[in-house]
Amino acid sequence: MSNQRRHVLSHPLVNARLSQLRQSNTSSKDFREGIHDISLILGIEASRELEEETFEGQTPVGPFTGTAIKPKVGLTPILRAGLGMTDALLSLFPTAPVYHLGLFREKVSLQPVEYYSKLPPVPPIDTCFLLDPLVATGGTACAALAMIIDWGVPVSKIKLLVVLGSEEGLNHVHAEYPDLEIWVAAVDSKLTPDGLISPGLGDTGDRLFNTIRA
Numbered sequence: 001m002s003n004q005r006r007h008v009l010s011h012p013l014v015n016a017r018l019s020q021l022r023q024s025n026t027s028s029k030d031f032r033e034g035i036h037d038i039s040l041i042l043g044i045e046a047s048r049e050l051e052e053e054t055f056e057g058q059t060p061v062g063p064f065t066g067t068a069i070k071p072k073v074g075l076t077p078i079l080r081a082g083l084g085m086t087d088a089l090l091s092l093f094p095t096a097p098v099y100h101l102g103l104f105r106e107k108v109s110l111q112p113v114e115y116y117s118k119l120p121p122v123p124p125i126d127t128c129f130l131l132d133p134l135v136a137t138g139g140t141a142c143a144a145l146a147m148i149i150d151w152g153v154p155v156s157k158i159k160l161l162v163v164l165g166s167e168e169g170l171n172h173v174h175a176e177y178p179d180l181e182i183w184v185a186a187v188d189s190k191l192t193p194d195g196l197i198s199p200g201l202g203d204t205g206d207r208l209f210n211t212i213r214a
Contacts, residue, residue, distance in 0.1 A: 074125035138172030
């Protein structure tokens, strides 16, 4: 952990699931389930400090004081791989609106290119969970963060959830947005010359949606 705003999960279940995801012979079905499970744990951990509000309720036996999550949470998956994390977060926040951001990394320059965004004029949410399974160079995550901040959500109300990041990519994001809260399941130290995390997971979108070319 390189800074106080980066939280790296250290849990045997996460480590075992991630090791299964790394295997090149893991099926798309098992890969999707593994991304879902790790995303669920990320969502639970990242929600630890969400503000609560109380209400008075009634059980079959008697009255009680209950709690509810106070801020309105929105989910922003980066297409297409971020879709693999969305259902897990919706199981925690079933009424959360989902705002898709379409970004891809150009293969030669490795720079992010925006191709889809349909954010409403004014953000009707208090907290945004940005879902990006892999942070390699950090360029795509930074581009998505710029879009969300320009939309009107302050960086202090954004949480970036990552299944696997590179040390270089996460440092890049932190340098651009030092106040951003990052939750990542694991960190790899190396990037290939093509900007891929090593040993990494491979192309997460292809592995999620079974579109790997033979």
